[in-house]
Amino acid sequence: MIKKCMAAVAITILMSWAVMAQDARTVISNASKAVGADNLKTIEYSGSGMDFTLGQAYNPSSPWPKFINKTYTRVINFETPATRMDRIRMQGENPPRGGGQQPVIGEQPQNQTVIVNANTPWVNQLEIWMTPYGFLKAAAANNATVKQQTTGGKRYNVITFQGQNKAAVNGYINEQNMVERVETMIDNTMLGDIVFEALYSDYKDFGGVKFPTKMVQKQGGYPILDLTITDVKPNAPANIQNPQRGAGPAAAAAPAAAAAPSQKLADGVYLILGGYASIAVDFKDYIVVVEGPQSEERASAIITEAKRLIPNKPIKYVVNTHQHFDHAGGLRTFVAEGATVITHQVNKPYYEKLFNAPHTLTPDKLASAKKKASIETMTEKKVLTDGNHVIELHHLQGSGHNEGLVVAYFPKEKILLEADAFNPPAQPVTQTPATISPYNQNLVDNIARLKLDVQTIIPVHYPADGRKVSITELMKVVGKASSN
Numbered sequence: 284m285i286k287k288c289m290a291a292v293a294i295t296i297l298m299s300w301a302v303m304a305q306d307a308r309t310v311i312s313n314a315s316k317a318v319g320a321d322n323l324k325t326i327e328y329s330g331s332g333m334d335f336t337l338g339q340a341y342n343p344s345s346p347w348p349k350f351i352n353k354t355y356t357r358v359i360n361f362e363t364p365a366t367r368m369d370r371i372r373m374q375g376e377n378p379p380r381g382g383g384q385q386p387v388i389g390e391q392p393q394n395q396t397v398i399v400n401a402n403t404p405w406v407n408q409l410e411i412w413m414t415p416y417g418f419l420k421a422a423a424a425n426n427a428t429v430k431q432q433t434t435g436g437k438r439y440n441v442i443t444f445q446g447q448n449k450a451a452v453n454g455y456i457n458e459q460n461m462v463e464r465v466e467t468m469i470d471n472t473m474l475g476d477i478v479f480e481a482l483y484s485d486y487k488d489f490g491g492v493k494f495p496t497k498m499v500q501k502q503g504g505y506p507i508l509d510l511t512i513t514d515v516k517p518n519a520p521a522n523i524q525n526p527q528r529g530a531g532p533a534a535a536a537a538p539a540a541a542a543a544p545s546q547k548l549a550d551g552v553y554l555i556l557g558g559y560a561s562i563a564v565d566f567k568d569y570i571v572v573v574e575g576p577q578s579e580e581r582a583s584a585i586i587t588e589a590k591r592l593i594p595n596k597p598i599k600y601v602v603n604t605h606q607h608f609d610h611a612g613g614l615r616t617f618v619a620e621g622a623t624v625i626t627h628q629v630n631k632p633y634y635e636k637l638f639n640a641p642h643t644l645t646p647d648k649l650a651s652a653k654k655k656a657s658i659e660t661m662t663e664k665k666v667l668t669d670g671n672h673v674i675e676l677h678h679l680q681g682s683g684h685n686e687g688l689v690v691a692y693f694p695k696e697k698i699l700l701e702a703d704a705f706n707p708p709a710q711p712v713t714q715t716p717a718t719i720s721p722y723n724q725n726l727v728d729n730i731a732r733l734k735l736d737v738q739t740i741i742p743v744h745y746p747a748d749g750r751k752v753s754i755t756e757l758m759k760v761v762g763k764a765s766s767n
C-alpha cells in the first residue's frame with residue numbers, strides 16, 4: 284500500500300515536472316499552432332465598439348470619456364512590421380462630458396499608421412505586439428521565459444519577454460492555448476508608470492485562424508478601447524504606406540517644436556506660442572505663468588522663454604486651467620522648477636498623487652529633483668495681484684468639458700485666456716455653425732454671468748493662422764452679435 288502510494292506520488296511529481304519543464308519555446312509553439320499564427324504574415328480585423336480618450340476625463344475620478352466606433356478596421360503586417368487603423372467615430376457621451384474633441388458632430392473618420400523602423404517608439408509598436416499573434420511572434424523572437432500561474436481559479440502559462448522600454452511584457456496563455464491577456468508597463472507624462480493591458484475573449488474560427496471577438500484595452504485603470512470583432516481576414520493584402528505629409532491626423536500630431544516664440548500683449552504680459560499657448564506675467568518680485576501644458580519639452584521651452592522675457596525673477600506660480608493631460612502635462616516640470624501650482628480644488632488630491640507617482644521607465648526632471656509639490660487651490664474665484672498686474676481666475680460653472688475648468692481674465696487688458704471652452708478653427712469663423720457647441724455656449728454664459736469685459740480671447744489651442752481672436756468671433760459661434 285505504501286509502495287503504491289509512493290509510486291503515485293512519484294508519478295504525480297513526474298507529471299507536474301513535465302508541465303513545469305514545458306519551456307517557453309514549447310508553450311509559444313503550441314499556442315501559435317492553436318491560434319493559427321504560424322503562417323500568419325498579415326491580418327485584417329474589423330468590427331465596432333467604443334474608444335475612450337485617455338487623460339480627458341470630466342473630473343479626476345471619472346473614467347475616460349467614451350466615443351462610439353461605428354466601424355473599426357485594423358490591418359497588421361507582422362513582417363514589415365506595420366499597422367494601419369481606420370475608424371469612424373461618433374459622439375458617445377450625451378450630453379457631451381469631458382474632452383477628446385467633444386462634441387463630435389456627425390461622423391469623424393480617424394486613421395493611424397505605424398511603420399516600424401529603428402526609431403519607432405516602443406509604445407507606438409504595441410498595437411502590433413500586444414495582439415495575440417504579435418505577442419507570440421515577439422515572444423518567440425525575444426528569449427521569452429515561462430511560469431505557471433493560477434489567477435481567478437484559472438491556470439495559465441505566463442510567457443514573459445522584455446520590451447524595448449525595459450518593461451516586462453506578459454502574455455497569459457490559457458489551457459486551450461489561447462492568449463487571454465497581454466500586459467505591460469508604459470510611461471505616461473502625467474501618470475508615470477502605468478499598466479497597459481489587452482484582454483481577449485470569445486475566440487472564434489475565421490478561415491483557420493482563431494481570433495478573439497471581444498477585445499478590451501485598458502490604460503491607467505480604465506478602458507481605452509472595447510471592440511466586438513465581426514470579420515477577420517488572415518493574410519489579407521497589407522501594403523501599408525505612410526500617409527502623405529501634411530495631411531491627416533498624423534501630421535497634426537507631430538511633436539511640439541521646442542521653439543517658443545512670444546509676443547507682447549501689454550506691458551509685462553507676454554503670449555508664448557509655438558505649441559499650446561501660455562501667458563507669462565511680470566509681477567514685481569516673480570513671474571506668473573498661466574498654463575503649463577503638454578510635456579516636459581514644451582514646459583521647458585515656456586520656462587526658458589518666460590525667463591528670457593522677464594530676467595532675474597523666479598517663476599512663483601503656474602496656473603492650471605484643468606486636469607486634462609494635454610493641459611497639465613507640463614506641470615511636473617514647473618514643480619521641478621520650484622513653482623507653486625494653482626488649480627481648482629477638485630484636482631488637489633489627484634495632483635498630490637500624480638506629483639509623487641513613480642516615473643521609472645522614463646524619469647523626468649521632477650523624478651530626478653524629488654521636489655515636494657506646492658499646490659494652491661481655488662473654488663469660484665481667486666485674484667493674483669502685485670498691486671499693478673491683476674489676474675482674475677474664474678471657475679466656469681456648469682462646464683461639461685471639465686468639472687474644475689478655470690479661465691484667466693486680465694481686467695486691465697480685457698484679455699481672457701481659456702482652454703477648450705472655445706477652440707477656434709484655423710481660419711476665422713464667419714458664420715454660426717449649424718450645431719452650437721455646448722462648451723462654447725457655456726463660456727459665453729459664464730462671461731455674461733461674471734460680467735467680464737472681454738475684448739481679446741487667448742485660446743490655449745491657438746488658431747493655426749496665428750490671428751488675434753476677438754470676442755466677436757466667440758459670439759459668432761454661438762449665434763449672438765457681440766454686446767461690445
Ligand SMILES: [Zn+2]
Pocket residue numbers: 382383605607610684685702703
Ligand atoms: Zn480639456
